[in-house]
Amino acid sequence: MSAGAALAVEVPVQASAPRWRVVRALARQEARRHLRSPMLPLGLAGFVYLAWVTRTSDDWSGIEYGGMPGAGVTLFLGVSLLVASSFRRERAGLVEDAPTGETTRATGRLLGAGVLVLVVAAATAVQVMVMRAGGGVDLGDEPGRTLHAHHTLPEVLQPVCVALVAVALGALLGRRVQQRAATTIALFAFWYLTAGITWLFQAAPVRPWSIVMVHPVEVRVGPHSADPLTFPEEWLLSAPDAYEPFWGRLVVSPELATAHDMWLIGLACVLVAFALPRRTRGRLLVVGGMVAAVAVIAQYAVAP
Amino acid sequence: MIAVLTQAVRPTARTIAWRPVAGVAAGLVLLSVLLVEEDRAQMVMAWLGAAVTASLLVAAIRDRASRLLAAVPTPLSARRLLRLAIVAPVPVAVLVLVVGLRQPDGPLPLLGDVTALTLAGLGVASWMADERGVAWGAGLPLAWVAGAQFGNSSAGAVGDALLWWHTDSLVVGAIAAGCVLLGARR
Numbered sequence: 001m002s003a004g005a006a007l008a009v010e011v012p013v014q015a016s017a018p019r020w021r022v023v024r025a026l027a028r029q030e031a032r033r034h035l036r037s038p039m040l041p042l043g044l045a046g047f048v049y050l051a052w053v054t055r056t057s058d059d060w061s062g063i064e065y066g067g068m069p070g071a072g073v074t075l076f077l078g079v080s081l082l083v084a085s086s087f088r089r090e091r092a093g094l095v096e097d098a099p100t101g102e103t104t105r106a107t108g109r110l111l112g113a114g115v116l117v118l119v120v121a122a123a124t125a126v127q128v129m130v131m132r133a134g135g136g137v138d139l140g141d142e143p144g145r146t147l148h149a150h151h152t153l154p155e156v157l158q159p160v161c162v163a164l165v166a167v168a169l170g171a172l173l174g175r176r177v178q179q180r181a182a183t184t185i186a187l188f189a190f191w192y193l194t195a196g197i198t199w200l201f202q203a204a205p206v207r208p209w210s211i212v213m214v215h216p217v218e219v220r221v222g223p224h225s226a227d228p229l230t231f232p233e234e235w236l237l238s239a240p241d242a243y244e245p246f247w248g249r250l251v252v253s254p255e256l257a258t259a260h261d262m263w264l265i266g267l268a269c270v271l272v273a274f275a276l277p278r279r280t281r282g283r284l285l286v287v288g289g290m291v292a293a294v295a296v297i298a299q300y301a302v303a304p
Numbered sequence: 305m306i307a308v309l310t311q312a313v314r315p316t317a318r319t320i321a322w323r324p325v326a327g328v329a330a331g332l333v334l335l336s337v338l339l340v341e342e343d344r345a346q347m348v349m350a351w352l353g354a355a356v357t358a359s360l361l362v363a364a365i366r367d368r369a370s371r372l373l374a375a376v377p378t379p380l381s382a383r384r385l386l387r388l389a390i391v392a393p394v395p396v397a398v399l400v401l402v403v404g405l406r407q408p409d410g411p412l413p414l415l416g417d418v419t420a421l422t423l424a425g426l427g428v429a430s431w432m433a434d435e436r437g438v439a440w441g442a443g444l445p446l447a448w449v450a451g452a453q454f455g456n457s458s459a460g461a462v463g464d465a466l467l468w469w470h471t472d473s474l475v476v477g478a479i480a481a482g483c484v485l486l487g488a489r490r
Contacts, residue, residue: 046454049454049455050454053454073454074450074454178321178323179321179323179324179363180439181321181324181359181360181363181366181439181442182321182323182324182327184359184442184443184446185324185327185328185356185359185360185363185442185446186327186331188355188356188359188446188450189331189352189356192352192355192450192453193335193348193352196450196453196454197345197348197453199344200339200342200345200348243344
């Protein structure tokens with residue numbers, strides 16, 4: 001029997017296999033590829049380094065608390081690049097002859113990328129456990145200061161939600177952008193700005209649209225000349241400095257952090273939708289868009 | 305040689321991927337508009353602009369037809385130089401106009417940074433096999449600037465080396481140019 005005839009026999013067998021089995025097989029294959037890539041240990045090394053820098057730095061009070069989500073910047077970039085590489089294979093001409101549809105393949109690729117989200121979740125869990133093992137972290141300036149601050153659950157979940165955005169963005173650019181260099185440069189610029197330079201997006205009007213939200217939020221409570229002893233003693237305070245020449249109250253808002261996590265999930269759905277074939281993206285686009293819109297409004301509503 | 309390259313300008317320009325160039329230019333303009341009021345962001349813009357522009361320039365030397373053209377008498381280095389000369393004016397002009405002119409020291413240090421990073425990337429690209437070399441070369445400016453941004457608190461030689469492209473751009477550029485020349489003559 002010739003090779004062509006053998007293929008003609010095999011294709012219907014593959015096509016009639018239950019869809020979930022195909023998706024599972026693809027996901028397993030993709031996950032294995034991701035775990036073997038050198039990009040992942042490189043991203044993890046960057047994460048460990050940045051987490052260590054924020055832990056040992058005494059540049060300002062609260063650097064470790066506020067720097068928790070941003071420490072994952074190299075990990076997020078690595079996740080995006082890996083997923084982009086995975087979805088880029090969808091652009092190879094051979095896929096047109098594949099016995100499974102693009103939606104099935106995309107589902108397999110996305111499920112395979114789930115292993116990367118698990119890696120980010122595990123890394124974040126270790127980071128938070130190290131902080132907790134040390135009795136909490138430094139936050140605030142005298143007289144409103146604590147040495148035992150702990151992140152709330154929505155804050156801890158933020159890096160995981162950001163990882164979902166990283167997967168979605170990688171899928172979108174890998175699938176839709178032709179040039180690999182353009183994808184790499186765009187992903188670098190995106191993560192450099194949004195997760196690397198987090199203070200750029202923490203002003204009140206743009207904060208709900210940010211990717212990495214820094215907690216706690218600072219609320220202005222008095223001028224430079226104010227006496228901090230007149231503020232309620234349970235407040236955490238931020239002393240005036242060169243960039244913010246006023247007394248501020250540091251507010252940790254689990255409600256705001258929850259709404260921001262929802263925004264990230266909605267955004268990830270919208271981005272993934274554009275990586276899928278046109279006929280299958282509708283529901284995800286609508287649901288993701290609605291979740292993102294409600295979450296942004298909620299953030300403005302609950303912001304301290 | 306010059307006559308051949310002159311004739312090759314138009315067909316080469318048609319094969320260059322202009323969308324990434326337009327994307328980087330549009331991104332820089334958009335960011336500079338959004339951050340026009342934020343003085344603290346000017347250094348961020350300068351470093352990011354230098355990294356993406358240098359990476360873009362190195363990536364631009366990738367020629368999909370390089371294997372086909374390997375048989376022609378025009379050397380690879382000359383064809384790469386031509387591609388670079390065609391692409392470079394647009395992103396560099398945008399970088400200078402929207403970022404460089406807002407820098408406290410003017411656009412010259414920024415141009416030095418871009419030149420050093422680009423030559424370093426080209427140096428890598430000229431010493432490795434075609435496709436892989438361009439990929440690693442284009443990644444170098446991004447990795448170096450990211451290392452400087454996130455790792456500049458490292459003490460000693462490592463911290464200094466991460467900033468060489470900025471603090472010693474002339475030296476880096478000269479060494480990298482030497483690497484490019486030697487690599488082209490291999």
